[in-house]
Amino acid sequence: MPEPTQIADDLRGEFRGRLAFDAVRRMLYATDASPFQVAPFGVAFPEDAEDLAVLVRYCHEHALPLVPRGAGTGVAGESLGPGLVVDLSAEFRGILHVGADTATVEPGVVLAELNAALAKVGRRFAPDPASGASCTVGGMVATNASGGNAVRHGYTRDHVRGLGVVWDDGTRDALFSPGSPAATGLTVRTLTLVEGTAKLLRANRDLIHLARPQTPFNRCGYLLHDVLTDAGLDLPRLLCGSEGTLGFLTEATVATVPLAGGTCLALLGFPTLDAAVGAAADLHPFEPTAADLLDRRLLSLSGRGVDAVPPAVGAALLVAFEADTEREAAERAWGAVEKLKETHKLVVLAEPTCDPDGVARVRAVREAAVNGLYGIGRGPRPAAFVEDVGVPPAAVAEFLAGTQDVLKRFELSASFLVHALAGQVHTRPLIDLADPADRAKMWPVAEAVHALALALGGTVSTQHGTGIARTPWVERQYGPILPVFRELKRVFDPKNVLNPGKIIGPDPSRPAWPLRGAGQETGAGSLEPVVEGPAAPRASLLVWKETEPTAEAGKCSGCGDCRPRGGAARMCPAFTAAGLEEAAPRAMANLVRGHADLGSDDARPVVSRCVNCKMCRDECPSRVDVPRLMIEAKARRHADHGLDRVSWVLARADRLAAFASRLAPLSNAVLGNRPARWVIEKLIGLSRRRRLPSLAHQTFLRAARGERRGPVNPEAPKVAYFADTFANVFDPSVGAAAVAVLRHNGITVVVPQRQVGSGAAPLAQGDLETARELAVRNVRALADYARDGYRIVCSEPTAAMTLTQDYLLLLDDADAAAVAAATTELTTFLGGLHADGLLRTDFRPLNLELGHHVPCHLKALRGPVSGPGLLGLIPGITVQPIDVGCSGMAGPWGLAEANYDASLRAGRRMIEAFDRPGLLLGATECGSCRLQMQEGTGKRAFHPVQYLAHAYGLLPELGARLRSPLGELVSD
Incomplete structure (x- = not known):
């Protein structure tokens, strides 16, 4: 096998894609949604079909194994291997054509993306795997995926009409079902494959028929019984379910059905x-x-x-x-x-x-x-190693009883999810992969469960692939037909370079699995050559009480739900923008779990992408606190190397804004000048393209200096208002509106003068020293109010999240806990008043149609979303929710020129929803989200409390702003 440097030199000028052989990326591709771990030799990211063909041809010539990979959502380890992993989810993402009853897509297109496009013409792609929000069409073809609706809609192979392929020697071709007008003009290589395969299948027709499992829902091994028809060999049907062992997929034409x-x-x-x-x-x-x-x-x-x-x-x-x-x-x-x-x-x-x-x-x-x-927390967790068994539907009860007996024998518990009509049984035993005793039970349990399924006329795989998990039982299931499988593999891939070890393994009876956490032999597939075992323990820089970083990262199952490209999940704006594995929260957890040097340059592309939006933490099935892990990782990098210039500026955005506000007229003039913006971009990285808010001539806190602590009416509810930077420096009318609306409703309000910016910006950059300093100052300013029964109310959801959650990661003391317990977000507080019948509704009509966006940090507070309901109380206002994804702004992150385009890509769905006709104004609780709404559409957006104050007659000056256009470089 050639060395990485030789491969890079050999392919220079021919292969346009990226090659990665560093320890970090090998680690990221060493796992998928299965319980297995195999470190690859390297990772390749071809740009298109021609590029892929160049790579495959080179690897064929040098006998370098290739492992195709989509989203890595498979639970059988089918996308793991010691060769060169080829990531087809990074660049192959085009929906090429949508016809009357078919669609042609590249293999990296996610099922949810395809169905969103098809829904516009009243169609859909019928197979419905549970991972539909993140799995790729290429992966579905490779594993012949189905889903719970297999009885009605069958498998992926029942819907494939044509495939673009790259064969083992780099030859490209387009394949179509027999009889199709397009099924002509095949290459010599393809014609040779057709001839050899047809000859093999004819010679073994009776054996293939006899070996077919009794259950109608089998996808284990090569599915040969129905690919040789009177019309000819159906190559697309044969390739479905072959898991990349016969060829690479470059596009797929699939049949669609009406919604x-x-x-x-x-x-x-x-x-x-x-x-x-x-x-x-x-x-x-x-x-x-x-x-x-x-x-x-x-x-x-x-x-x-x-x-x-x-x-x-x-x-x-x-x-x-x-x-x-x-x-x-x-x-x-x-x-x-x-x-x-x-x-x-x-x-x-x-x-x-x-x-x-x-x-x-x-x-x-x-x-x-x-x-x-x-x-479910720490300890034993569900492991997918016997979860894809199928038996005749009439035998399901017998299989379940027998499986429960097996589990009792090994003192294990499990969950059962059964697609009852199809006889597909998903058994997930609870296993602690860190416990050698539990690991030792896995193989004998699999042996007993699979033997039971086969004895009942079933199959070891119905939906989720053969892969590493079930290849050892292919010979047991098919017996005398295995030589046909081997010969088929030889016909298509004589050098065994295409995903070796899957379906036809070098030693299928080998009683061992490369399990996560079990340690691996040094050599191909091991991480030891590039990562010298666990790194020396380092003291944590954040407060970790319930767990610690490595254990927290170990909770990640690798399911890939953090890679959505469609559907309702928000998950990760960084992955939404980049579409790369290194941007997915799963990668961030793998980085920590694999004991990588978090301060290294190789780790930086992973660590730096986290913007602390918290969505992955709350939407992750395993509840892995990835943002906390990445703050720890960034803090370690900061401790070792400091911050680069742009990160330093972003970490001090609050302080720089406060300083600039003292010279507001001059600062605004500079920010509105194109040459000056160009200079600022070159000096500190602030994007010259970003429309910025103007700096206030008088900050909110300076205007509120006359406030005094203490209730006027001892019986009235008491609130200490925390403004944070946006309401203080950029739009003081938000703070003024908040105080006015609270007082209008009989609330006693104080504005603590010692408050400073919440510290969310430096925390997101890993500058714990600055973040902790701000946290200490704010806790000192607010703790007495919390102990005196005040509710600390924040108009900025980021501030509320920082005070309630992140301060507890920075400060392990009673005052911080008291502040966290007393803090709430403004619209949530007002929504509670309304629910208790205490909110005044003496609103004037406004006659507006608003688009309301729910910020990520408001969701991260895990409370009710009250903004749309409060706005709906105002006569004449119609609220259209645009809760379709993250805005992509991520606080100061979106201000940097390096992130400008990525932020707009991350917020594309929200921007498109707000930009539809009829919505002339926007509303959202988050200041940075309002900037993005305005940037992407040119429409103004305000905080809900500003609309409430205007409708109460408390903020008449808002009327003029509602009608005035946005400035070109500065919004006001």
Whole structure:
């Protein structure tokens, strides 16, 4: 195998993509959503199909193994290997064509992205894997993915009409199903493959037929029984499910289906798992799309969507129906429920509903149950190593009973999620991968469970790939047909360079798995040559009470849910902007878990991307506190190397703004001058393209110096108002409006004069010294108010989050805890007043249509979102929610020229939602989000409290600002 430097030299001038052989990137690609770990030789990022062909041709000539990878969401380890990992999710992201009933996409397109595009023309791609928000179409083709609706919509291979491929020698071709007008003009290499494969399949036709599993939902191994037809060899169908062992995918043409006219969901509870299985068998006449069976453990974790599950319910069926109309879907659903009521003992946990909100609530039960399993905390966690078994539906009860006996024998517990109509059983034993005793149980448990499935006429893989997890049992399942598999692999890949060790392994019976945390042999696939074991322990720079950095990072399952490119999840603005593995929160956790040198230059591209938005922490199924890990990592880098110039400026944004405000007329003139902005950009990195807010001639805190501590009315509620930088320096009318609205509602308000900026900016840069200094000053200014019963109210969600959450990472003292406990965000506080019937509603009509954006840090506070409801109290105001993603601004991060384009990409969905016709003004609680809303659309945006104050008649000057246009370089 050539050395990395030789590979780079050989490919220079031919391969346009990136190559990475450093320890950090090898670490990031050593894991996926499986429990396995194999460090690759390196990572390649080809730019397009031609570039990929150059790389494959070179690796074929030098016998360098290649491992194709999409989003890395597979749970069988199919995208892991000791060769060169080829990341096809980074550049291959184009939706090339959407036709009347087909779509052509590159392999890195995420399923949710494709379906969002198809929805515009009333279509969808039918297979629905659980990872649809992050899995790629290429990965779906490679694993022949299905999802819970396999009974109705089958597998991915049932929908593929054509594939673009690169063969093992670098030859490119376009493949189509037999009989297609496009299925002509094949290359010599492809014609040779067709001839050799057809000859092999004809010679073994009877054997292939006999080896087909009894269960109709099998995707283990090479699926050969239906690829040789009278019309010819269906190469696209053969490649589906081959896991990149036969060729590389460069594009896929897939059939689409109409969106369902009506979808209806119901949730039914049963006393036992067996009772639920028996009831599912009676659903077939009503043609449900899916019937997911959740065991008691999963139900106990659902937590939302329905009322508390009665103790008598031991299992539940979530049943989905699709039809041309809502009425037809509802009739089927109610018919099924009534039928099951007649013959089975059940509890209707959620009646059949076709209402979109009702459907979302029922679906939330399943999502919360599965995600809750991963967020159970420290110790044993669900491990995916026997979770993809399929048996004939009539044998599900027997298989479940036998599997439970196996688990009891090994003193393990597990959860069961069953696609009851298809006989697909997902068993997740709870395993502590850090415990050698638990690791030792995995192989014998897998041996017993898989043997049971095969004895019942089933398969070891129905949905999630063969990969590392199930390759050892392929020979057991197929027996005499394995030589056909081997010969097929030889025909397509004689040098065994394409994802070796999957489906056809070098030694399938080898009783060992490369488990995470188990240690690995030195050599190919080991991290030891580049990472010399665990780094020497270093004292943590943040406060860690419940856990510590390595243990926190170890909670990451690698599921890839932090890589969404569509759907409702916000997750990570950095990944949204870049689309690279190194930008995903999973990568950040892997960096810490792998004991990388967090201060190294190789680690910087990962560490520097975190903007402390907190969304990954709250949306992660495993509840990994990645922002905290990255603050720790940045702090270590800062301690070792200090800050670069731009980071230093961003960390001191509060102080620099406060200083500039003292010279407001001059500062505003400079900020509005193009040549001056060019100079500023070159000196300190502030983007000359960013429209900035003007600096106030008098800050809010200076204007409020006359305030005195203490209530005028001892019976009135008491509030200490914390303004933070935006309301203090850039738009004091936010602070004035906040105080005026509170007082209008009978609240006694004080403005502590010793308050300073919250410190969120230096904290996000890892400058703990500056952040801790500001935290100490603010805690001293606010602690007495907290102890005297004041609510500390912040108009800036970032400030509320910093005071309630981040100060506890910086200061381990009672005063900080008291301030955190007393702090709340302004609209949340006002929403509470309204809920208690205490908010005055003597508003004047405003007659405005507003687009309201919910900031990430408001979500991170984990409280109710009150802004839209408060605005809706004003007569004449219509509020259109635009809660479709992060704004991408991320505080001072979006001010830097280096981040300007990325910030707009990260906020694209929000900007597009705000830019639609009819919305002339915006509203959001976050100052930096308002900047981004204005930057992306040219429309003004204000804090909700400003609208409330104006409607109360307390802020008449806002009327003129509502009508005035934004400035070109400075907004006011």
